Amino acid sequence: RKEVEQDPGPFNVPEGATVAFNCTYSNSASQSFFWYRQDCRKEPKLLMSVYSSGNEDGRFTAQLNRASQYISLLIRDSKLSDSATYLCVVNMLKDSSYKLIFGSGTRLLVRP
Amino acid sequence: DGGITQSPKYLFRKEGQNVTLSCEQNLNHDAMYWYRQDPGQGLRLIYYSQIVNDFQKGDIAEGYSVSREKKESFPLTVTSAQKNPTAFYLCASSQELTGTNGYTFGSGTRLTVV
Numbered sequence: 001r002k003e004v005e006q007d008p009g010p011f012n013v014p015e016g017a018t019v020a021f022n023c024t025y026s027n028s029a030s031q032s033f034f035w036y037r038q039d040c041r042k043e044p045k046l047l048m049s050v051y052s053s054g055n056e057d058g059r060f061t062a063q064l065n066r067a068s069q070y071i072s073l074l075i076r077d078s079k080l081s082d083s084a085t086y087l088c089v090v091n092m093l094k095d096s097s098y099k100l101i102f103g104s105g106t107r108l109l110v111r112p
Numbered sequence: 113d114g115g116i117t118q119s120p121k122y123l124f125r126k127e128g129q130n131v132t133l134s135c136e137q138n139l140n141h142d143a144m145y146w147y148r149q150d151p152g153q154g155l156r157l158i159y160y161s162q163i164v165n166d167f168q169k170g171d172i173a174e175g176y177s178v179s180r181e182k183k184e185s186f187p188l189t190v191t192s193a194q195k196n197p198t199a200f201y202l203c204a205s206s207q208e209l210t211g212t213n214g215y216t217f218g219s220g221t222r223l224t225v226v
Contacts, residue, residue, distance in 0.1 A: 004154075031210065032211075032212050032213075034214050041200075041222075042220070043202055043217040043218060043220050044155070044217055045217070046214050049213070049214065087154070087155075089214070091210070091212065091214075097210075098209075098210040098211055098212075099145075099157060099160070099170075099211065100211050100214065102154040103154055104152070104153055104154040
């Protein structure tokens with residue numbers, strides 16, 4: 001089983017749609033959680049951290065369910081510029097130190 | 113502006129050659145990391161370093177070597193022993209050793225074996 005699992009997509013949605021991505025992780029002792037955005041042939045960039053209480057940043061909402069080891073990202077009112085790959089990232093204890101473990105990413109295509 | 117600089121952006125290597133990828137940061141971060149990304153796949157950890165003159169193997173260290181002689185610099189050498197080196201290589205750093213606030217990435221080096 002992969003340490004961080006995501007649906008690879010692609011999710012193909014029209015502008016203005018609401019889209020949700022999900023992610024599960026294997027290590028219940030994981031410490032912190034993030035969503036990164038990666039554009040084609042570019043480096044990943046931090047989109048937002050994910051907190052147990054849920055957090056929102058404009059059109060983006062992230063949720064964490066520690067009991068189910070599940071993370072989600074909701075994008076409202078999708079824009080063409082939201083087209084990218086979204087990486088679920090978990091900071092987990094591995095080989096005696098904490099490291100970021102990356103999911104393979106979920107690809108989003110927003111069409112006009 | 114503070115950040116991480118990777119060079120070169122593109123690199124072509126002949127089979128059997130060693131090549132070194134540069135990674136420099138001016139963020140005063142203690143921890144630095146090297147990842148490899150293959151098309152359609154996630155990032156896989158090659159090596160990491162939490163302090164000068166010390167580094168640890170990640171999940172796919174075979175065929176790679178690193179050094180950490182200065183806090184700012186963490187070069188990666190792809191040796192001829194690496195069977196399939198063509199990939200996108202990403203260097204990252206973090207302020208905390210635990211990575212609690214995530215990592216900052218350089219813009220990457222795309223290595224192609226010809």
